[in-house]
Amino acid sequence: MDEDLDIAESPLGAPAVPSISGELSAAILMMLLEDDDATAILQHLAPDEVKALGKGMFEASSANENDVERALETFVSSNRDLSALAVGAPVRIREMMHKALGNVRAGNILSEIEPQSSAPSLDILRWMDVASISELVSSEHPQVAAVILSVLTPEVSAQAIAALDEPTQTDLLFRSANLSSISADAIEDLEAILINYTSRKAHAPDVALGGRNEVARIVKNLPRPTAEKLLRALRKKDRLLADAIEEEMFVFDDLAALDAKTLGTILRNVDSEQIGLAVKGASELLGEKMLSTLSARAAQTIRDDIADMGQVKRTDVEAAQKAVIAVARQMAASGEIQMGGKGDDYV
Template identity: 35%
Template sequence: MMELSLPGIDKAAILLLSLGESDAAAVLRQLDAKEVQRVGLCMAQLANVRREQVEAVVAEFIDTVNDHTSLGLGTDDYIRSMLTQALGEDKAGNLIDRILIGGNTSGLDSLKWMEARAVADVIRFEHPQIQAIVVAYLDPDQASEVLSHLDSKVRLDIIQRVASLSTVQPTALKELNQILEKQFAGSSGNSRTHLGGVKRAANILNCLDSSLESELLDTLRQTDNSLYTQLEDLMFVFDNLADADDRGIQTLLREVPPQTLLIALRGADEAVKGKIFNNMSRRAAELLREDLAANGPVRLSEVQAAQKEIVAIARRMADAGEITLGGAGAEQML
């Protein structure tokens, strides 16, 4: 077997192209958006891959090479179908265009690769509407981090603007990308881009540090009670796990690290604890109860962070259709 000195990203691309579409899609579901983009772009750029290379790559992961490989056989269609299966049509659309058109990254997309503090610095002195468009475009967890680096009054203004956003004209996005000194990828179309909305604002608030989240909601309750009520209805918090269906809880528990669950339950009410214990094996539940009783005090910030992590996992799985969340916002299928 030949030795390979390929970068890891190239090996991952070759391996995925060696799998069937369903299996490759299942792998991609475990990656975040940035990882999917990197691997997908590498797959699209692969050329003249020798069978010896394929065998060497696959040998690192499995014992035999899959007889059915899509290498060199309609690669674009394969990537398009695989990403759609993995992400759904809406999420995969722009990503597919960026990958297959040549991988150009727009100014807005480039911000997704930056540290949250750096993004905050980029938009700090821009018009509030530009700040809102940027925050609405980012993934909720990154958007919440960006907000944490801005002043409280700015955070409140941005959240209100994000909630009122619905669509953004292509010309506005082009102008924004000029400000960011980047060309907007996929701007050849003339359709409006859907950004923002109350649900998007709720998702961002869900990812904020608990103290900042409470501060923003308290201010909104006093200044814009209508928006506050809409956000509260859409937000999913840790305590809402008590209303989730049993199958969903069982599926969720398979994805949550045991230590994270242990810390999160330190601050959980009895209804949530009961829901968790009832959906574990008797032995596993006994061990978890023993660990909860044996462990010493845990900082409130650690408990809140662990609960936020579990909520983020639950929301990701709900968005993928793997579980259905109960409680606030259940009808909207968060």
């Protein structure tokens, strides 16, 4: 009986054995540990990781001897060079991202993928249900509530403030957008609010959180009418801040999510030289998608221009990409195109 199997490469001509997924491998390894050791590991994982691992552990309960052997082989193979890779990894990754993509694009991507370091007292918030968070946000001092929103994921923050009145929503987003760090004293105040937690660091360093990018992601997860209303309200308090938040809500790489018709409509209103520079700095997938919306002649002309460009300044590329996004925003504001993320949500 033929089956489609994921076959691992075998060294020295040894018989090939089906590989095993990383998720199932991790779950099997957890089941092999003593309860105390497994518990210690779970305590250091994020809520989503615990859920995924727990689900895998239920599946691993029916694993056979071959599955266990493959899980151990996967673990040894994956971690053989871990120490060499791990040294200074966060710093190296950030530097590579900034050099390759520029500060703006790198900052946007890193804000989504980089593990956030926070005080243990703030981590407990990520385990609370939305209803409890919403009640906490509505009952505490606005500045404390702003800190809470900045600690949570944008999706959870959006749900937490959804039931609040518009002035409160506006005030909390304004405060959160102006956060850059939180002092150890403020952390201690928050610790007093969060029950079932005892402080272990009286002199903890400042924790980076909040800011315009984080608020942009919160607003992005709100229904479009609500998001637009809040942006107008924020603009009355601080026009430059509101403009900066709106800019963060739709960046160049988000063009990949648009359908070909909408993307083509945008590009027909952009100078071909700017399109060329923008495509040169784009990913191969996005670049080809952009060119595919143009006529064959126009696309080939731009390809030829890119080939003749040689090296160009990253600042010029970023300026061209911002110009494309500016056109997209103007057309969306005038109703010529629709830009949406989830359903009718604002992007």
